[in-house]
Amino acid sequence: MNIIEVKNLTKQFGELKAVDDVSFSVSKGEIFAFLGPNGAGKTTTIKMLTTLLQPTSGEVLVDGNNPATQKYEVRCSFGIVFQDPSLDDELTAYENMEFHGVLYKVPKNIRKARIEQLLKFVELWDRKDDLVKNFSGGMKRRLEIARGLIHHPKILFLDEPTLGLDPQTRNHIWTYIKGLNKEENMTVFFTTHYMEEAERVAQRVAIIDNGKIIAEGNPTELKKQTNTSSLEDAFLKLTGRTIREEGVGAVDHMRMRRRLWRR
Amino acid sequence: MEALSLKIMSAIYILWLRQLKRYFRSRSRLIGSVAQPLLFLLALGFGFGPIYAKAGGGNYIEFLGPGIIAMAILFTALFSGIEIIWDRQFGFLKETLVAPVSRLNIMAGRTLGGATVACFQGIIVLLAAMAVGFHVSGGLFALGFVFMILIALLFTAVGTTIASILEDMQGFQLIMNFLVMPTFFLSGAIFPFEGLPKTLVLISSLNPLAYGVDGLRLSFSGVSHFGLIPDLLVLSVITALFLGIGSYLFSKIQI
Numbered sequence: 010m011n012i013i014e015v016k017n018l019t020k021q022f023g024e025l026k027a028v029d030d031v032s033f034s035v036s037k038g039e040i041f042a043f044l045g046p047n048g049a050g051k052t053t054t055i056k057m058l059t060t061l062l063q064p065t066s067g068e069v070l071v072d073g074n075n076p077a078t079q080k081y082e083v084r085c086s087f088g089i090v091f092q093d094p095s096l097d098d099e100l101t102a103y104e105n106m107e108f109h110g111v112l113y114k115v116p117k118n119i120r121k122a123r124i125e126q127l128l129k130f131v132e133l134w135d136r137k138d139d140l141v142k143n144f145s146g147g148m149k150r151r152l153e154i155a156r157g158l159i160h161h162p163k164i165l166f167l168d169e170p171t172l173g174l175d176p177q178t179r180n181h182i183w184t185y186i187k188g189l190n191k192e193e194n195m196t197v198f199f200t201t202h203y204m205e206e207a208e209r210v211a212q213r214v215a216i217i218d219n220g221k222i223i224a225e226g227n228p229t230e231l232k233k234q235t236n237t238s239s240l241e242d243a244f245l246k247l248t249g250r251t252i253r254e255e256g257v258g259a260v261d262h263m264r265m266r267r268r269l270w271r272r
Numbered sequence: 273m274e275a276l277s278l279k280i281m282s283a284i285y286i287l288w289l290r291q292l293k294r295y296f297r298s299r300s301r302l303i304g305s306v307a308q309p310l311l312f313l314l315a316l317g318f319g320f321g322p323i324y325a326k327a328g329g330g331n332y333i334e335f336l337g338p339g340i341i342a343m344a345i346l347f348t349a350l351f352s353g354i355e356i357i358w359d360r361q362f363g364f365l366k367e368t369l370v371a372p373v374s375r376l377n378i379m380a381g382r383t384l385g386g387a388t389v390a391c392f393q394g395i396i397v398l399l400a401a402m403a404v405g406f407h408v409s410g411g412l413f414a415l416g417f418v419f420m421i422l423i424a425l426l427f428t429a430v431g432t433t434i435a436s437i438l439e440d441m442q443g444f445q446l447i448m449n450f451l452v453m454p455t456f457f458l459s460g461a462i463f464p465f466e467g468l469p470k471t472l473v474l475i476s477s478l479n480p481l482a483y484g485v486d487g488l489r490l491s492f493s494g495v496s497h498f499g500l501i502p503d504l505l506v507l508s509v510i511t512a513l514f515l516g517i518g519s520y521l522f523s524k525i526q527i
Contacts, residue, residue: 059370061527084372095363099294111286112371114279140297 011070012037012164012196013058018067020053027053029220030067035213038194040187042201042211044244046253050220051200052092055168058198059089072163088113088162090153090170092200098142102133102152105141106159113160120159127155130185146173154182158189165189167199171206179203183210204241214240218248283373284381291352291385305351309344309397313337314404316462329464337398337406338488339461342423344397345390346456346481349424352386353431353518357441366527375523379432383515386428387421394420398492408492415500416491422507423484429514436521459485465497480510 013035020028028050035041045051056062058069060076060083069076072086096105103124110120128134131151141149154170165186171179187210189195201207207214208228216224216231224231224247228240235243296302317333324332359365368378398416402408408416434447458472459481465473476482477498487503490496496503 056527061366061370063526081372081374084370087370089370091363091366093363095367097290097294097359097364097367098362099297100290104290104293108286108290109367109371111282112368112373114283114372 010037011035012039012072013041013198014068014070015054015058016068018054018057018069019065020050020057020062021065026220028057028064031217031220031222033215033222033225035196035198037196038190040190040197040199040210040212042199042207042214043217044200044204044207044214045217046248048253049217049248051217052168054217055089055166055198055200059087059166060084086162087164087166088157088160089166090157090168092168092172094149094153096141096149096153096156099140101138101140102128102144103137105152106156109156110159115160123159123161127158128152131155131182147175147178150174151178151182158185161189161193162195164196164198167197169200169202171201171203179206204239204244208240216244216247223247280373280377283371283377284384287368287378287381288385288388291355291382291389294355295352295389305344305348305393306396306400308347309340310400312343312462313340313397313401317404331405333401333405334407334493335464335489336462337401338492339459339485340401341394341397341420342459342461342481342485342488343456345394345420345423345484346427346452348393349386349390349427350431350434350452352389353383353428353433354435354444354447355386356382356432356435356522357438357444360435360527361440365525369525369527375525376519379519379522383425383428383432383518386431387424390424390428391417391420394424406492409494412491412494414491416488419484419487419491419503419507422487422504422511423481426480426484426507426511426514429511429518432518433514433521436518436525455479455481458482460497461485480507483507483510 011034015034016032018028018031019026031050031054043051043054053062057064058071058076060080063077071083074082074086076083097108100108106124106128107120110124115123125134128137131154133148133152133155136144136148141152144152150170150173154167157165157167171182174182183206186197190197199211211228213227214225214231215222224234226234231240231243232238235246237243237246313333313336317336321332324330324335329335356365359368369375458476458479460476461481465476483498483503483506486496486498487500487507490500490503498506
């Protein structure tokens, strides 16, 4: 059974197609890596899957519901760790967790237990009453990951979750996520720039470039297909060696202009 | 069904609580938003007091008090609404927007939080005004709080509306100069409408804050320009209108 089903998904910002006629599916309980260079359309796709952005065209089903029209149902089914920070700096670590737990309707006793368990797990329990603004980047990241897991979602979206984390923490967190994946059959959809991470963790991989999916399969298949020995080499062979720019690209400019004049 | 409404309540409650926590933790904001109205009250009140009395207007502090209370509420409420822009820039807005809570409930929690903070601010300024010689007279004291709540709700909703349209803080100075200050100056907060040029009175009577100031003055001092029913009616209708517009635009936000 496919828990995520995407057919001919397109998102256009002005003249530019950020996501161009993309189709793929993720089956229930799978760990799926969505890879691509900067600006390839990964985050835009995630935003459409998670109800934050309306697609220009195409069909999307997340846990059997359409994110564009059945937002509430879709939102009940997933948890997400965003690419960029999304904590409230003026609240403490515990309050950030509590806020999330309440919004996701986790019953009080379970909420308390899970917050304690997760904060201990990411080694922030002794800092739980500190304001988040006093945290380092890595601590914030750990807190965000812990927060995304409070409500034990059916699908977990992770947009470059391990960016800026040391190998120890990365390993620690993936062990936990893989555990949840096994125990609760939680589907994991993640993006990363660490190819060896994708190779180690993901059961299936899709590579997107310039808004189009250019390869799909398990890491072994992709290596065989490109005749390379690592996923990193396969990735480079498929997407080329040109360095992409993000944040100053035409898409972003247009996106910004569009936003400013949207209404 | 009961469990569901309880859960909706708790979502609104936690959003409300967050606004309060943020407010009381930001000491500079707390001090600033009390100090500014007080400065206006003292400087204008004692500065223009003698001339106002000479012109036959009576005690200026008595006149100015309600206006300054309205000002404190206006500023605090508007900024609470505009805080959405910060939340967007710091990323926290995404966290709320992907949660399984309707935008209407998010808006409700935030607006109630902002309005609570603004009312609190109004009460502090009321007490401060009383300390420097403002007298509350007449039996409509409780009505004053109704007007405070209405002004607070209205301008939190206006702030939300603005924040839903603007995407960054660049337009902020513009809003300050072309919206907030004129709203305040043309509300009858610092000078009476009697004897003003007709155009000015006309413009002022289109300003919703004028009805709020008038309502506060009626409640605390028993003096009114528009009358109780118009004050309540105009303010309630416009508040409802902006709550509607704010909710609609907020529900359309895409990240």
